[in-house]
Amino acid sequence: MSPIETLFAAARSAQARAHAPYSRFRVGAALLDEAGAVHAGCNVENAAYPVxxxxxxxxxxxxxxxxxxxxxxxxxxxDGEALVTPCGACRQRIREFAAPDAPVHVAGPGGLRRSFTLAALLPDSFGPDNLGAAP
Incomplete structure (x- = not known):
């Protein structure tokens, strides 16, 4: 299985477990870390929306x-026809742990729809290097 297929399978599995009783819009994400391990997450809604x-x-x-x-x-x-790219806050969260050239893949139920670099989604970003810190 290719890395994108592996990430897609993990993200779809996480998406199926999302807690989205209010929006009914389930999202899954999976990432590959520096050691090659896959980590997945899903959206978890709360009755107090900002939470x-x-x-x-x-x-x-x-x-x-x-x-x-x-x-x-x-x-x-x-799901749906539109690209489900990371929100602005998540783009910044990804920036904390990823290089500007890190690939951000966006998929729908049928598979990969489009790929971006983090820099394309969050140009001229503020990150750990701005503070003299190395993540």
Whole structure:
């Protein structure tokens, strides 16, 4: 299985477990860390809307909890016809752990729809290097 197929399978599996009783819009994300491990997350809504969590945030938290520190690639999957790219906050979350040239893949139920670099989604971003810190 290719890395994109592996990420797609993990993201779809996570998407199926999403807690989205309000929007009914389930999202899954899976990322590949620097050691080649796959970490997945799903959106988790809350009745107090700002308290919910995006799928990308869940995947990043799983990576950190599993000992990973760098995102080599990430894939986000959602239903519908429109591209389900990471929201602005998640683009910044990804930036904390990924290089500007890291691939961000966007998929729908049938598979990969489009690939971007993080820099294309979040140009001229603010990150750890701005603070003299290396992630």
């Amino acid at each position: 919910g969590t995006c799928a990308e945030a869940g995947a990043i938290a799983a990576m950190v909890a599993g000992g990973g520190r760098r995102i080599a690639a990430i894939l986000v999957v959602g």
